[in-house]
Amino acid sequence: MNTHKPIYVVDDDAEIRSLLQSYLERNQFEVRTAEDGEQLLTALRGGDAAALVVLDVMLPGDDGFEVCRKLRTFSQVPVIMLTASSDEMDRIVGLEIGADDYLAKPFNPRELLARIRAILRRSDQRSEAAAPGAGRYQRFAGFELDAAQRQLVDPHGVPVTLSGAEYELLHLLVDHAGEVLSRERIAEATRGRGNLPMDRFIDVQVSRLRQRLGDDARSPQLIKTVRGQGYVLAAPVETGAAGRH
Known part of the structure; x- marks a missing residue:
């Protein structure tokens, strides 16, 4: 699986960033964090590689939707969006701008881990099939x-x-x-x-x-x-x- 490339966790809540980083690292992933979209975009535009991005919708500055729009102008890295809203429209907007999946807060970290593994497994299978x-x-x-x-x-x-x-x-x-x-x-x-x-x-x-x-x-x-x-x-x-x- 794509564990050689880091997973980015983007959330302005330091406690959530720390929790997810610790949990995913315990499950053999390299994890990098960002507190806003600007940090993420700067890193990826600068050549940082990423296997997947976990992106919160509610961020300071550009919200997660706008960050995803900007990301899609230069990268197709898979994106899982986190939303605290129960409004289905938030989820639909995320999908329409290019997110690969979404997860509503609060969520069980095991569910996020399962989503990450599923996306990376499909990516690896496609790469193998594309030899x-x-x-x-x-x-x-x-x-x-x-x-x-x-x-x-x-x-x-x-x-x-x-x-x-x-x-x-x-x-x-x-x-x-x-x-x-x-x-x-x-x-x-x-x-x-x-x-x-x-x-x-x-x-x-x-x-x-x-x-x-x-x-x-x-x-x-x-x-x-x-x-x-x-x-x-x-x-x-x-x-x-x-x-x-």
Whole structure:
């Protein structure tokens, strides 16, 4: 697992930072902390490597949403957002700006640890699956998905920015093109747990992914909704070892 890269914990509460740092270090993670978003962004822009960021929403200066927006302009490091609000809108906003998961305060540190491990495990599995070979490149509707670089290129050859969660969802749909995937199956594959009642995480991610692909939400042609069943990538997929020239 990606324990050679540190996990950043960003929270203005020194007690919470210390608690999470101690707990995660006891579980074999290297942990670095920041009390606000500026410290985090400065470190990562300066070349600091990170496997994952745990980011509180309520921060001095830029809040967690704005920090995540700025982070996504130059990094796709996975982000788990912490929110003290019970308002689902906070969670949806976090997902819409590129967060990979969220956790409501107060929470059990073991739950956070499970979320971190699930995200890093999926990242490692994708890296292993993306080793040079016949299945590195997948093409559909003019797009090309490079599993080794975790990069999507549009039909004009322009890279499409994807968050980690968006990439995981697209890779899953491409791997199972033509197959209807239930929300529960998508949640299990991309989040490491089933979809909870009233949990709009999957729907929000599908909506964001459609935007990235230029797929009309009112009449989608690539990612189609099958009422009462789930979602399906409707385009045929070609797989190969060589990229598009």
